[in-house]
Amino acid sequence: MKSQTEKYLRYILNPLELFGTERTREILSVNPTIPVIREEAAHVVISAFIYNKDGISEIKNMGLEECLNLKTGNGKIIWINVDGLRKNDVEAIGERFGISPLLREDILAVGQRPKMDEIDDILFSVMNMLYYNEQKKAVDQEQISLVLGKGFVITFQDDPSRDVFDALRSRLKLPASKTRTKEADYLYYTLLDTIVDHYFIVMDKLGEQIEDLEEEIVRNTNKRTLAYINAIRKEQIVLKRSIYPVREVLANIIKSESELLTEYNERFFKDVYDHIVQAIDLVDNYRDMIMSLQDLYISNVNLKLNEVIKVMAVVTCVLAPATVIGGIFGMNFDIIPLSNHHWGFWIAVGLMFLIPVWMLMAFRRRGWF
Amino acid sequence: MKSQTEKYLRYILNPLELFGTERTREILSVNPTIPVIREEAAHVVISAFIYNKDGISEIKNMGLEECLNLKTGNGKIIWINVDGLRKNDVEAIGERFGISPLLREDILAVGQRPKMDEIDDILFSVMNMLYYNEQKKAVDQEQISLVLGKGFVITFQDDPSRDVFDALRSRLKLPASKTRTKEADYLYYTLLDTIVDHYFIVMDKLGEQIEDLEEEIVRNTNKRTLAYINAIRKEQIVLKRSIYPVREVLANIIKSESELLTEYNERFFKDVYDHIVQAIDLVDNYRDMIMSLQDLYISNVNLKLNEVIKVMAVVTCVLAPATVIGGIFGMNFDIIPLSNHHWGFWIAVGLMFLIPVWMLMAFRRRGWF
Amino acid sequence: MKSQTEKYLRYILNPLELFGTERTREILSVNPTIPVIREEAAHVVISAFIYNKDGISEIKNMGLEECLNLKTGNGKIIWINVDGLRKNDVEAIGERFGISPLLREDILAVGQRPKMDEIDDILFSVMNMLYYNEQKKAVDQEQISLVLGKGFVITFQDDPSRDVFDALRSRLKLPASKTRTKEADYLYYTLLDTIVDHYFIVMDKLGEQIEDLEEEIVRNTNKRTLAYINAIRKEQIVLKRSIYPVREVLANIIKSESELLTEYNERFFKDVYDHIVQAIDLVDNYRDMIMSLQDLYISNVNLKLNEVIKVMAVVTCVLAPATVIGGIFGMNFDIIPLSNHHWGFWIAVGLMFLIPVWMLMAFRRRGWF
């Protein structure tokens, strides 16, 4: 019975190992303003694309100075991507490109809610890029700020190690690329589109997890399953928090009357809007699915309990005649009927077995089990 | 007891066979944009109707070239139906009939959310046709794109094997058909109406399933029931996802000021709108009903458990006197009262049976069971 | 124990007899359009009132021809009531009185959602009259279409056997009746008002049922209760479906700028609107109440289970000393202490009874039961 106990102990310990409570911590401690304890990035990579339909030049890993000296307003579109954030860099670039101090604060803040803002000829939006962390089976967030100005786009990312824009870069280099022939707002649209489309990849992974979970519940339910459901609920909260506000971001961009947005390109932003609405639908479906799984799990546990209790009830009933008959003939009376009878013992034992058999048959006929 | 165990085992295996988790997979993996891995249709069937109130000609299974050469603008209305999608065909037809590239992408995309769009004199909507798959007891979806242009309607369907428009075709051939005397937007309305009306047929089938489920729950509850409830919940999610956004599609068509829509026909679109609102009501009723069934199921399981435990409690109480009396007179003391008495044995046995009978009568009188 | 089993069996069978699953069928199979399999009424009764403030004439059970020949526009108001629907009659009357074919379809359709429509100088609304079926303990629906035209009102009812308008008819015959002195829209208001007021009578009956149910739950809970709760939940869905959309119907009538509605009478429609809002509130209260009863029921079942288990626990504890002591002195050792003692037997038996008594007292002192 020791290994049994240890099996139970493992159930109690496992969930803690696999799905620690630190995740709760991470989700709940969103503190957008006061002590902006953003750690200065150890490593900053600034790169830029300068292009129009005639040509494109890429500057990889440029210095801050070089970046500040980039010329705008000559018919070329500039896309500056800053990977890794330091206060000084952001302030300098912001100053150079006319980004209001309020927006600079937003870029530097941690745990921002996705939002869109227009200040002084700058269209600004901050969103979360989502990555699926296979190891932790969790959704990682990376804050990205997208700045659209007259003839330029600047993107600020937290983490230089991951980038969803790589595919976009390759496409941009192609002369036939649609982006090359259009205004800066089309690039802006492409960036938003890439981020939103990546949400579906992350959700797909979570969908797989939900499916695995369902299979685990149907096949074999244990305490780990419970912790697993709880863990997925947390990820669904993360998804919801990152995805829901993006609808408003996009609605505001579409409603915006900024001169930075050409009327023709509105249709593209509407397209991204359609995608985000679909993503929100999907997040709701996930929630329904998880709830449904939880109900399934609880019912499953109850059914198992019922079966154990049924077995107990059957054993109790089956034991009853043996107990009674054994008790009767075990009494120390001088005169006990059948006690001298040759078949007495066998009659008693026979009854001990026949009565339960008859009871079981009666139970079964009445469909009790 | 072996067959019993196997009966239980079957319960555990059955649900997996009948209601696999792949359905969850299918429902959750909606990925509308990025890798548009639509497989090119193996088989494409293009057919067309060209009609006005004076005559109608049907071209079955025409080639792509022929289709591109169809003349518009001569007072005749053209309805082209494309069964099976290939990128090249869609692009060619789109180019010929002035369908914006953005819409062409929507036609080719997989897993689209129903939506409506107006670009460049084209009124476009994408919806899901629903079929009830008797074998899988599931709702099948087929994406259908409906394009309304000046004097023509084009429909793109995924799957050439199924078609809800057959009844419509026969009606169109009748000279008295209302559609024949009206503009292209009336044909467009008829197509939408056919799709929406088909939703009710599918929901009817699901309604039957819910009724079967209710009967199963009331008659006999087992683990399969649970999996069954879970399966129906999934189908309800599918229905909701396909039907809810159609209300917006229709509201947008009614609000639209497109010149393609004649004012007189607005009333017909309003009629479809009424139907879709009713369909949404019904989907909500289904949800309420399924929830109600789940509650019924859980309560039923609990009641059964209670009865088993009651039986156990009764048996335990009934055994008690026999155990005690048997224990008393089974003790090996030299002096045991009644042990030499002629009726001693019978007195003890009598008590063993009379006390439980008296207990049972007392319990029953107090309504304990 | 046989009668016991049979008592249980009756619980399982009763609900099926009383609250069959066909009701689910009826509620879920709303199919408004496609195969309009409305059976032609076996029996049609057309009657009319022609009145103004000076006089009134009633034509009972008139022929279709006579009805079509009724003259309008002579300052008299006509109210035609058609009990029992046949396609031909509806088409003929519709043609005569200028009711659009679309509305005629609505009149003939089965299972319509309450709605309001205005086409070509006709103000049309379709609603459900509700009746409480005492036998089935269910809410019966009857579709009623109300047509308001210039100087006339036509009502179409499904079922000639029941009519909520009788009281209205008697009032109309009185010369002092307010309706007699007003326009046709006042009659229209009176009809709507009668239907809506009848909802409260039906809800009152359901309220009684809920009260009975509550008393049953508090007094004595059994499996039938469960089926009963489930049955009432279904009726609540029916109520909701018939009553909720009527608010929109009335809001649309109030907003309508139809010339058929005199400005002065708007206040009366507002009055009906107030009633329907109150009815909707009440439907919501019913839902809350039913949920509350379901919780009460489940808790009650659990409490009963707890008590049964407590009894079992007490019996188990009480038996323990007897089992142990009986076991000890029943062992066949040569040397058993007390076995030769004169009071040995009584000491053992005494302990068997005193220890449980002491245990029970200890339990009770600690409030365990």
Next chain:
Amino acid sequence: MKSQTEKYLRYILNPLELFGTERTREILSVNPTIPVIREEAAHVVISAFIYNKDGISEIKNMGLEECLNLKTGNGKIIWINVDGLRKNDVEAIGERFGISPLLREDILAVGQRPKMDEIDDILFSVMNMLYYNEQKKAVDQEQISLVLGKGFVITFQDDPSRDVFDALRSRLKLPASKTRTKEADYLYYTLLDTIVDHYFIVMDKLGEQIEDLEEEIVRNTNKRTLAYINAIRKEQIVLKRSIYPVREVLANIIKSESELLTEYNERFFKDVYDHIVQAIDLVDNYRDMIMSLQDLYISNVNLKLNEVIKVMAVVTCVLAPATVIGGIFGMNFDIIPLSNHHWGFWIAVGLMFLIPVWMLMAFRRRGWF
């Protein structure tokens, strides 16, 4: 065990005595229109205040005739309060002061939903005054109709025995009273304010009840608690029904462009609006709290059950060795090891006690209880 049973019986009977189902009846049977079976009041008290900033005269218990002869329009404001409703009185007063017949019906109707109406220079609102009935531990409602006309305010109350306006009367008599210096609409505001403020007193009482309930649940849970939770849920429904619609009443008064309302006093109505919004918040908090208590209650019951079952499991385990050892040495074999041994009996008995002790120690070390 008899008193035990009776204790249980008391639990079953108590709730019925304390929280009968008639309350459900009262809540659910709201029938606003058809058979206005308002009983004529046995006793009617009409009183009036006639005041301006220069003086005030009070007429207590005046006759109907006298009331109808009150002169308006001489710069004095009249407040007539009618306690107890009779059809004739209401009709006469309504006729005299220009209250539309539709409003008179509303005044006489029973179970009205709070609403506001403006007809023919009369601003009318009907609300419920709430009283806390200490005896029944329930919320009593009294319908009050407030009529604001040019220079006068009339209030109609159901029940002459209770009046929340007494404090207001004393204040009115003070020459410094703000009400004295203002228009009739300020008096109207004061009356509304008094009613709304009284809601908080009633809610406070219910809040106390919820607190008592929580303490009862934490300390000692029984079946009465359940009935108590159910009873409070009913009162919460009553509160919700009376308070929620008042927000709309006040919003409509604020939006109203009636000449009866001076622009300056709008701020006071806004103040009442703030209070009613707060009251609605509080009703929602009550609901959350009650739900939370219900969850707490159910969990508590489950925990108690768990403990009882744990005790049973422990006793079962503890009994096991005694049963087995007693069974072994109680067998009637000729050769039984240890049976002739001097310490045989003591060894067996020792094992019977030592094994359970060792088991309990093992269980406890593993934290099983």
Next chain:
Amino acid sequence: MKSQTEKYLRYILNPLELFGTERTREILSVNPTIPVIREEAAHVVISAFIYNKDGISEIKNMGLEECLNLKTGNGKIIWINVDGLRKNDVEAIGERFGISPLLREDILAVGQRPKMDEIDDILFSVMNMLYYNEQKKAVDQEQISLVLGKGFVITFQDDPSRDVFDALRSRLKLPASKTRTKEADYLYYTLLDTIVDHYFIVMDKLGEQIEDLEEEIVRNTNKRTLAYINAIRKEQIVLKRSIYPVREVLANIIKSESELLTEYNERFFKDVYDHIVQAIDLVDNYRDMIMSLQDLYISNVNLKLNEVIKVMAVVTCVLAPATVIGGIFGMNFDIIPLSNHHWGFWIAVGLMFLIPVWMLMAFRRRGWF
């Protein structure tokens, strides 16, 4: 077993000690108007800052007279902070600075819902400052009224002992402070911002509590956990009540067309608005999390129960053979098979142990435990 009982008793008593029901009292008894039983503050501290971009002077702990004599309108901005409220002071200050009597009432009222009002050139808002009470593990509220007038800001606080504005004061004294160079509305924004930002600190603390709770549930569930969940739910209600209405307050300030608000500063108020929206999101996340924890807790309790019952079932099954065999060979028949056999005893005992072992192996092979 005594210490066991006491352990249970402690569970029952502990929650009451730690999480008393007085908290429910505090939350539910919000009574905003009638008997404004605000206790007069024992101790009032009035202090003021008078500043423009050229200089700043601070007057600590000034007298009421001095405060009333402060000159406004000379290009300097005055911030008066009143800690501790007395009716006379508030009335005097209100009179002096043109605060409407209605607003003065709001300042003095207890338990106000956060709201915003504009009367006579005064922009008024009342909010709750939240503090986390480490000792009670509860959220403390302090009502704060913020008055913005032409050239001055006045803040009224309940409690002189705590102040979230200290950091702000130090910043104000710096000549480079942004606030110094701007209008009074910027100071107003800074105050609002400080209060809203402080919400996140309080929520962070609650987030920690939720995390602790989750860990406690996963590790070890007991009755205290239940009371703990209940306590956190109460705090979540407090948070919701204080934070939700602030969104409306800020939306109204942004919409306001008051001349006190400079257009340029609107962006700052929008920033606070973004923060409050995020805070509301977070409160919702907390609710989801707490619900999720409650589900986890209940499932955990059920799983533990299942394990206890499984142990009982196993013990019952294991005992069965011993009981039956002991009963069989304990019967007093003259002829008992094997009774004279040399190995009889050992065969019987062997069976007693071998059958359970075989049963356990069979159970385990079938995965029953």
